[in-house]
Amino acid sequence: MNMDVRPSFLLDGEEIPFEPGQTVIQAALTAGHYIPHLCYHPEFVPHGSCKLCTVKANGRPAAACTLPAQAGLEVESETEELNDLRRTLVQMLFAEGNHFCPACEKSGNCVLQALGYDLGVMTAGFRHFFLDRPVDASHPDILLDFNRCVLCKLCVRASEEVDGKGVFSLAGRGISRRLIVSAESGRLADTDIAVTDKAVEVCPVGVIIRKHIGFQTPIGRRRYDVRPISAQALEDAPRKPEARHG
């Protein structure tokens, strides 16, 4: 066996080489193949909760962000069946929160919205919950709008792992699961969060909003206005492993 040949698996019939230890989504993105995802972030340990990246590996559904790449694995992703499931997941996330895009500062930079666009989600699908979730505007530089939380846990992970602060947690179980602020008052102003924190930058939706910059980049010229998320994710992915390995 030629030891220079890297192991590979099949993604929608195409050979994807991988490094041992990589997950299916890591290898796919590195090789220039997009798999839709929401709670996965290249800089963090996979959380595997949103299920948007669900693929079929050897015929069984699995989250591509937690599934280790294995030689010879046959993975399906770009199929009508899986994209239908993904559209349903996006609709359920929209139904569970108050995602009112026309009044959201994050519009155009929002991963949930961009996934809806790219997957072609045209309708609500489910009766929306219309929950009453007050915002926390206590902090001078950061607004917290709980209405838009998708429980991806990226801010929790970033605040703990990168900022070393633990400002956020998820509390409750099942349908009562919710984002909370780790302060006795429950208010963001009573934490040591700073605008420069990774936790502020990493929110994929419009929960953690930097104040004072609102519409500096106008609607229409934002991240996912320029290119769809399927193209943007590949642009952001680490590429050319060949170059790294000489």
Added chain:
Amino acid sequence: MAEAGKLRVATTSLAGCFGCHMSLLDIDERLFALLEKVEFDRTPLTDIKHCGPCDIGIIEGGVCNAENVEVLREFRKNCKILIAMGACAVTGGLPAQRNHLDLGACLQEVYLTEPGLVNGQIPNDPELPLPLDQVHPLHEVVKVDYFIPGCPPSADAIWKFLTDLIAGRTPRLGHGLIEYD
């Protein structure tokens, strides 16, 4: 009766702001090309009050009161294809932002207890349609065949959608045309 070869189209705004109709007008000179293919039944443009038999019904706005329900049912009964146009028709939109509030409390605050009101009273003229306790997207009341999201959908999105539909293709809005804001 429809003119030979032309599709008959009706449009209306329920709990909407007419922004989607403005966006429809925003197709500008393409309106002439559209008018070669369609003729209008009930719409705010013709001022016809009731919808007759039509090929396509386009509805902006959600359902917030008893009259909206009646008009929507009239459209469904008369239109072969019914399209929900815009965020309010598709999800309830802005008017639905009252859905987590009690309707009685809403009316009280707006007409009676809001600071600055003098001799306020809750409107009760019998001609006013009664509000529903919640605002609903169209598909929760009748079957809807197609949805065009957007607040409003852009003129290009509406144009692409209608030209696809009129040409007998399944309407497809790609990047830059599907928008929720």
